[in-house]
Amino acid sequence: MASKSPPQPPTPKLPTPQREDDGTVVLERRPQKVKPLQMYQVVVLNDDYTPMEFVVMVIQEFFNKDRATATQIMLKIHLDGKGVCGVFTKDMAATKVDQVLGAAKQAGHPLQCVSEPVGS
Ligand code: TYC
Secondary structure, three states, X not given: OOOOOOOOOOOXXXXXXXXXXXXXXEOOOOOOOOOOOOOEEEEEEOOOOOOHHHHHHHXXXXXXXXXXXXXXXXXXXXXXXXXXXXEEOHHHHHHHHHHHHHHHHHHOOOOEEEEEEOOO
């Protein structure tokens, strides 16, 4: 069955090229109207009680990292106090935070996790 094509973003209107007497083509600069999507980083925090192995498992499971990468990130958090596990849209970052906090709560660990806008 033929399905409807998804909605397309508006096509940007290009400035009309102006030709000077000497043949030079002048294009007016237009300000960019589409602002870049604000992305959010999911930051996991260190604590004194959550087992390292649990943090590695969480990073592997919810941030799709292999074991070696997850271990590196966990050790960075352990040493620096916090570390970025991934960068997402606002909704997806909130979902990741919920997943991490839910898994930690279920396992009885105090692991904390927040999302914050990238670049601020
Ligand atoms: N500091 C914890 C320990 O020594 C390990 C740990 C690492 C805990 C990273 C939380 O986000 C964390 N058991």
